Amino acid sequence: MDRRNFIKTLMASGVLGSSPLAAQAASELFTPGAALPTMIVGQSDLPHADHLVARLRQVLVAAGIEHLHAEAAGSELVEYSHVAALLDSVPGKRVIGVMDDAAALIFQQLAAARGAACVVSTHHRFAAQEVRHCCTSAGLEASIVWSDSLSDHAERVSRLYAGTLGRPEPAADRDARVASGNPARGADGTPGTPGSLVSFLITL
Amino acid sequence: MSTKRKALPKGIAAGEFDKAIKELKAILGDEHVLVDEVRLAPYNKIMMPVPNDQHAPSAAITPASVEQIQGVLKVLNKYRIPVYPISTGKNLGYGSAAPVQRGQIVMDLRRMNKIIEVDADLCTALVEPGVTYQQLYDYLQEKKLPLWFSCPAPSAIAGPVGNMVDRGVGYTPYGEHFLFSCGMEVVMANGDVLRTGMGSMPNSNTWQVFKWGYGPTLDGMFTQSNYGIVTKMGMWLMPAPPDFRPFCIQYPNETDITKIVDALRPLRIAMVIPNAVVIAHTLWEAPCTPVKRADYYTGPGAIPDAAVSKIQKDHNIGAWNVYAGLYGTKETNDANWKIIEAVAAGTGGKIITAEQSKGSQALQYRFDLMKGKPNLGEFGLYNWRGGGGSIWFAPVSQAKGSETLKQMKMAKDILAKYGFDYVGEFIVGWRDMHHVIDLLFDRSDEEQSKKAYACYDELLHTFAKEGYGMYRANTAFAEKVAATYGPVKRSVEKKLKKALDPNNILAPGRCGISL
Numbered sequence: 152m153d154r155r156n157f158i159k160t161l162m163a164s165g166v167l168g169s170s171p172l173a174a175q176a177a178s179e180l181f182t183p184g185a186a187l188p189t190m191i192v193g194q195s196d197l198p199h200a201d202h203l204v205a206r207l208r209q210v211l212v213a214a215g216i217e218h219l220h221a222e223a224a225g226s227e228l229v230e231y232s233h234v235a236a237l238l239d240s241v242p243g244k245r246v247i248g249v250m251d252d253a254a255a256l257i258f259q260q261l262a263a264a265r266g267a268a269c270v271v272s273t274h275h276r277f278a279a280q281e282v283r284h285c286c287t288s289a290g291l292e293a294s295i296v297w298s299d300s301l302s303d304h305a306e307r308v309s310r311l312y313a314g315t316l317g318r319p320e321p322a323a324d325r326d327a328r329v330a331s332g333n334p335a336r337g338a339d340g341t342p343g344t345p346g347s348l349v350s351f352l353i354t355l
Numbered sequence: 356m357s358t359k360r361k362a363l364p365k366g367i368a369a370g371e372f373d374k375a376i377k378e379l380k381a382i383l384g385d386e387h388v389l390v391d392e393v394r395l396a397p398y399n400k401i402m403m404p405v406p407n408d409q410h411a412p413s414a415a416i417t418p419a420s421v422e423q424i425q426g427v428l429k430v431l432n433k434y435r436i437p438v439y440p441i442s443t444g445k446n447l448g449y450g451s452a453a454p455v456q457r458g459q460i461v462m463d464l465r466r467m468n469k470i471i472e473v474d475a476d477l478c479t480a481l482v483e484p485g486v487t488y489q490q491l492y493d494y495l496q497e498k499k500l501p502l503w504f505s506c507p508a509p510s511a512i513a514g515p516v517g518n519m520v521d522r523g524v525g526y527t528p529y530g531e532h533f534l535f536s537c538g539m540e541v542v543m544a545n546g547d548v549l550r551t552g553m554g555s556m557p558n559s560n561t562w563q564v565f566k567w568g569y570g571p572t573l574d575g576m577f578t579q580s581n582y583g584i585v586t587k588m589g590m591w592l593m594p595a596p597p598d599f600r601p602f603c604i605q606y607p608n609e610t611d612i613t614k615i616v617d618a619l620r621p622l623r624i625a626m627v628i629p630n631a632v633v634i635a636h637t638l639w640e641a642p643c644t645p646v647k648r649a650d651y652y653t654g655p656g657a658i659p660d661a662a663v664s665k666i667q668k669d670h671n672i673g674a675w676n677v678y679a680g681l682y683g684t685k686e687t688n689d690a691n692w693k694i695i696e697a698v699a700a701g702t703g704g705k706i707i708t709a710e711q712s713k714g715s716q717a718l719q720y721r722f723d724l725m726k727g728k729p730n731l732g733e734f735g736l737y738n739w740r741g742g743g744g745s746i747w748f749a750p751v752s753q754a755k756g757s758e759t760l761k762q763m764k765m766a767k768d769i770l771a772k773y774g775f776d777y778v779g780e781f782i783v784g785w786r787d788m789h790h791v792i793d794l795l796f797d798r799s800d801e802e803q804s805k806k807a808y809a810c811y812d813e814l815l816h817t818f819a820k821e822g823y824g825m826y827r828a829n830t831a832f833a834e835k836v837a838a839t840y841g842p843v844k845r846s847v848e849k850k851l852k853k854a855l856d857p858n859n860i861l862a863p864g865r866c867g868i869s870l
Contacts, residue, residue, distance in 0.1 A: 225645075226716070229731045231489055231511035252743030253734040256401075260445060260512050263397035263452075264465060264487075270393055274742055274799030285799030289392035292361065293407065294799070345649045347741030347797075354393070 187243025188217040189316065192258070194250035195222040199277055199348045203305045204249050210309035216316055218247075228254035234261050244354045247312055255349035262353050271315055272351040273308065277301075277344065284308065312352055361392065362411035364436045364458035372413065375434040379416055382426040387466075389415040398444070398461045400453035402745050403831035404796065404807040410453040410830070412439070415461040421586050425546040427462070431860045432544070438462045439862045440584045442484035442517030445509055448747035448793060449521065450830030455864040467586065472563075475500050478592045479537065479563040484516040484585060488729040491515065495592075502592040503727040505529040510729035516588045521827060522578050524782070524789070526724040528629035528682055529593050531784065533578055538562040540587035541577050544856035549573070549583065563589035579827070580848075581862035582855045593727070598688045601680040601722040602695065603712065604704035605673030609636075612675055612763070613756035614702050616783060619677070620754045622698065623783050627691050630725060632783040633678040637663050639780050639793070640672045642739035643717040643732055648776075649741075656774040672717075677704065680725045736778065742797025746807060746831075748814050750823035754788040762790050765817055770794070773810035774803075789826055815839065830865075837867020 189211070193204035204220070211218050219242065227233040228250055234257055238246075246267075248258050252274075259269060273286040282304040287294045299307055363372055380388045389395055390413075400410040416438075418424050431438055439459040444452025454461055468485030473494070482491065488510040495502050505525030507518055518525075519532045529535040541549045549555070551574045554562040566572065577583050606615060615634055622628045638658070642648075646669075651662040667674060681688040681695070699706045712718035720732025737743040748766075752758040759781060767777045770792075779792040792814075796807040811832060815825070819839040828836040837845060848868045852859070856870075863869035 229734050231729065231731060251738050252741065253737040256447070256737055256743060257512070257731055257734055259397070260447075264443065264512065267397070268391075268393045269396035274797075276741060276797070276799065283799075287407070289396045296799075296801070345653055345741075347738070347743075349743070 188219045189243065189245040189247060190241045191218055191220045191247045191249070192237055193220065193222050193248075194225055194228060194254060196224045197251055197346075197348065198344070199275070199346050200249045200251075203275075203308060203348065203350060206305035207247065207249070207309040207312060210306075210313045211316075214313045214316075216313060225251060225254060229257060231261070234258055238262060238265065238355070241355055245316070245352065246355065247350065247352050249348065249350045252347055252349055255351060259351060259353065262355065265355065267353045267355045270352045270354060271312070272349065273311070275304070275308070275348040275350065277346045277348070279345070286311070308350060312350070315352060362408070362413045362458045364413055364460070365456065367434065367436055367458070371434055372436070375430055375436055376414060378430045379414075379427060382430070383416055383418055383423055387417045387419075389417075398452045398454075398463070400831075401451045402447050402798070403450060403453065403829060404744065404746065404798070404804040404811070405831050409457055410455070411457050412454050412461045413458045415463055417463045417466050419466040421540070421542055421548060424462075424542045424584060424586065425548075428542065428544060428546050428860070431460070432858050435858050435860065436460060437860050437863050439865070440464060442520070442585075443487055443512065443514040444517070445513040446517065446521055446523070446827075447509060448745040448829065449827050453830065455830050455833055455862060459862065462584070464584075464586070470494050471587065473498070473500065473502070473592070474563070475502065477564055478502055478594055479589060480504075480592055481538075481563055481587060481589050482515060483587055484514065486516065487512060487514045492727070492729050501595040503527060503529075503595050504590065504592050505532060505535070505727055506724065506729050508724065508733040509731065510724070511731050515590055516585055519588060519590070520578050520585050523827070524631060524784075525727070526630055526633065526678075526721070527593060527727050529591060530631045532590075533575070535591045536574065536588055537564065537566050537591055538587075538589035539574055539577060539585050541583035541585050543583045544858065544861050548586075550587075551577075563591075576851070579866045581865040581868050582851060584861065595726075596682040596684075598685045599680060599682055599726055600688050600692065601678070601709050601725045603707040603718055603721070604677040604695075604699045605671075605707065606675040606677070606702070606704050607667075607673065609674045609763070610760065611703065612759040612781065615675060615677060615704070615756070616754060616759055616781065616788065617756040618698050618702050619679070619783060620786075622694065623754070624785060627681075627694055628679045629682055630680055633721065633780055634783070635676045635678065635780040636777065637667050637672050637674055637676075638739070638776055638778045639736070640676050640717045641666050641670065642737075642778075643720065643735040644670055644672065645716065645735050645738065646670055646672075648739050657771040658776045673705075676717075678721045678725065680722075736793055736795060739778065740776070740795040740797060742799045742803070744796040744798030744804065744807060746794040746796075746811055746829045747827070748792040748794055748811060749826050749828075750790050750818045751826045752788050752790060752823055754783045754786055758788065759790075761821075762818075762823070765821070766790075766792055766814065769810060769813050769817060772813075773806045775807070775810055828866075833865060834867045 194200040271288045276283045281298045283298045285296045398412045437459045439454035440462040441452050465485040467483040469483045471481040473480045488506040505527040507523050519536045538554045539551045552568040553559045652658045782789040797803045825836045859870040
């Protein structure tokens with residue numbers, strides 16, 4: 152089975168709870184402090200990020216994963232003091248970031264300087280018709296690369312993070328939401344516009 | 356029972372490694388010996404265009420004192436396990452925190468982060484390797500000390516010890532960082548603690564004010580090398596000048612670079628302009644403005660010159676953008692300003708002052724760097740191509756205009772062959788010039804990563820043939836860059852290594868030095 156099929160199978164079958172990602176994450180994610188909400192930090196002026204964060208929040212709610220949401224503009228995410236304040240405000244141990252390449256690098260490096268661990272980091276490249284993902288995780292020997300259609304990508308990526316957090320959502324909820332389509336499609340800068348995005352899950 | 360790990364030091368069996376880890380935990384405590392892959396992830400390579408496993412660490416340790424480092428080295432000597440020391444690990448385009456060879460244990464010195472002393476009268480500081488520029492800046496602000504330091508572009512998260520040890524540069528008059536260091540404390544492979552210069556002498560209070568001491572000056576041996584672990588460093592701070600006048604001069608044509616360098620070099624050598632003069636190309640400025648590449652070009656290969664010209668026009672960016680400053684009193688700066696105005700007028704440049712720059716992100720972060728205010732403005736470069744990959748290619752040349760177009764053509768031709776944009780800047784030092792090219796690539800794209808590797812390789816060898824050597828290099832290319840400096844130098848380096856680190860435990864392979 153090639154890597155693309157591997158990850159698709161994992162996602163489609165909802166067995167991420169037993170995947171290498173989740174297995175690696177388990178020791179980090181379910182330690183004291185892990186019961187506190189996961190914090191999602193999204194880049195507010197990046198439509199691709201907005202779209203992914205919105206879908207991610209839906210998936211986490213459906214999976215029963217408590218979370219908080221913080222937004223910051225790209226110009227704020229390259230400010231040391233702003234990122235430091237965001238990290239200070241994390242209520243528990245887990246942070247999911249969704250932002251551009253520069254902001255993600257700064258956020259991850261500042262978190263690492265505080266001893267944070269990186270569970271999953273995924274690059275997303277948006278082209279006219281599809282999104283290419285490249286996922287790196289400590290539990291995988293090499294990065295996993297796969298592509299999704301523009302209508303599916305946020306759903307799959309959101310399920311990846313929900314699964315890594317240990318609670319894949321019930322299939323019925325997932326199917327209902329997939330059927331509802333992609334509300335962000337069509338506006339300026341939304342899927343269909345070339346661009347680049349990074350999402351990641353770190354534990355502090 | 357042995358723990359299953361993906362990376363082990365070369366030639367070390369898992370059982371032996373586990374024994375060493377157990378002994379390291381006894382010295383440092385369990386929480387400061389990281390072997391879990393999730394915890395090790397921040398020490399994996401970021402910017403090296405090679406597979407992850409080539410630079411995967413076997414473990415990371417975070418000692419908090421010289422005594423702990425001495426204990427660690429005793430264990431590592433016993434098992435012949437190599438260690439890769441880092442201070443903050445943030446020299447991103449030159450390699451980040453990942454070890455030079457697979458399986459090395461990363462020694463992360465970030466817990467050794469004390470600002471030991473700042474002498475406001477002598478304008479000196481003594482710091483540990485985990486101190487960041489931001490931390491030092493905050494300290495000086497909090498104490499209301501009118502002192503500046505020089506820092507590199509990714510300054511807020513990087514630190515002075517690591518940058519100096521890698522012979523990094525900055526943008527104030529103290530920008531040649533090693534030149535403005537004064538005194539090191541170094542833990543040798545055998546555990547001896549060496550203090551260089553006056554630091555070797557008991558009761559001396561001149562460690563941070565007189566570099567040389569007596570006999571050979573050893574400090575340089577511990578930069579871009581693996582002969583010891585630097586645990587303290589003295590640095591000179593600059594008194595904040597009464598008047599600071601940063602400026603930018605924009606030039607409309609790529610060919611203007613020749614006259615720019617020839618006009619500014621005399622001012623630099625004579626110290627009319629006391630800081631390094633940065634001459635940034637349009638495509639270095641654009642991502643930090645910020646301009647989106649995709650708004651101008653989405654096709655394959657390098658961005659066409661016509662698109663670059665359009666970016667210049669649309670965003671008021673020069674083909675070249677010169678950054679420098681005047682540091683002095685109002686009277687001296689008024690006098691020197693007339694010289695700057697005359698040079699700009701004579702070379703066809705347009706001056707932008709600090710007042711005129713308000714609202715420009717690209718200018719503001721440069722002006723801040725020139726007064727030693729850390730920021731992260733240059734990270735905008737990582738958004739240019741998408742995928743966030745970056746390798747800094749940095750050949751040195753004479754500060755002569757004739758070198759510029761020649762180097763630029765060589766670089767542009769090779770970059771274009773592999774589909775990459777020319778994102779470069781020339782930095783005029785006292786007599787030298789660094790030509791820093793940010794080879795930006797999509798690190799999530801395996802094909803593009805392979806091309807980036809091949810491109811750097813060709814750049815390196817093409818420039819070396821013309822006599823241009825690198826002043827620093829990405830960890831992935833350490834061996835290749837070292838080879839361009841010839842066999843005798845390497846032979847001497849190896850003899851030194853054998854004498855100082857006979858078990859080859861300190862970062863073997865760093866800067867191409869190993870037994």
